[in-house]
Amino acid sequence: MSDPREPLRLSADRDLCAGAGMCALTAPEVFDQDDEEGLVVLLHPAPAPEHRAAARMAVGLCPAEAIALNSRDATDS
């Protein structure tokens, strides 16, 4: 298991999104759906420590591989 204290960077791809809502269901503090198309809206690309476990779970549950975990090295700028 990943260390929950480790910073987390997330990305979301609305072109891939199937609008199933698994992310908004699983990690509502981190992901939402827009009202028009129901596609993923990333609320917090770097979620607070208490929301990281749920965010990781949401990434694993996404049916369309539309949200991803990025390593800190790859995304820090």
Added chain:
Amino acid sequence: MSRPPCPRRRTGCPLDPPAGLTALSDKPLRRMRYADGHMGWLVTGHATARAILADPRFSSRYELLHLPVPMEGMVSGELPPAPVGDIIGLDAPEHTRYRRLLTGKFTVRRMRQLTERVEQLTAECLDAMEQAGPTADLVEAFAQPVPALMICELLGVPYADRERFQGQVATIFDQTADAEAKGEAYTALLQYLGELVLAKRAEPTDDLLSDLTTSDLTDEELAGIGGLLLAAGLDTTANMLGLGTFALLSNPEQLDALRADPALAEQTVEELLRYLSVADPLPRSALEDVEVEGQVIRAGETVTISVQATNRDPHKFPDPDRLDIHRKATGHLAFGHGAHQCLGQQLARVEMTVAFPALFARFPTLRLAVPPQEVPLRDRSNIYGVINLPVTWDKE
């Protein structure tokens, strides 16, 4: 080595998959002979199923699929393409275009806003059931009307017309109905939706079908999509409520745990979805040669994903044949996976999360009115469930 056909539903416990399917879980992907003689594949492993369902090299187009179980009166290999609006049988980009018009209507937020309304409809059904009691067919009194009332209201389909379309929907999912009867039922359903679409165009009301008339969808597309949403809304959650009640009554220690802590309702619903897997199986066909689990699935070969088996894969769910509402059942494939994952799943979750606890709170002494082995099963339907569930309770 012989290539066995797809194991069929329920030879033992009505809540378990056929014996042949559970035994396959150590071999996630294997050859299977189809009804028309096609040599395709059967998937029983959870990880393999997920990978295939998320892979665009596997198609959902009906005309490319071979059926794992025969349909009466159908000659092999002649599945027609998806009728207009039946987006289950389409691939991207056509599927994506239609789906995007719908996903905004079924978001987590919008479905949760229906909670109070589902509570009201559920209470009304329970009132009627209680007054007519102390016996009932739970399917007729509760499992069918709760989701039917909600989907009708959401779509803008008059509930009073339910007698007209409920039978048509049942025929469409019935594996014993011949191809001609299915065709007639589908035509009749589309005819009904087509009339409704014209009425909504002329006089829009506050509902999903009226909303969609402002999109660029044609009348024919709208009727097809309306038919799909209606059928899916009527016959899926209803079977989960009926079979789920049967499952909980058959596992009294689980039911007691739910009664003791209604906060377990959400995870109970997930566990019932996993354990019962009523919408099964999911077929796909390879568009090109794809290597999976060290084997090559050739272009044109059909893969049947057994949702029941994958949801009882011991590598994913320890002690999988045990109904355990304390389990984290998330990650089950009861709603499918990939671009086609159930559009209405958040509605189904809200309906079940409300309905199960309300039922058991209203009738603390609810029990089967017949021996469990006499409960009639929908074992020849694409959506599994109980045909009736005779129940009784003590009147106060």
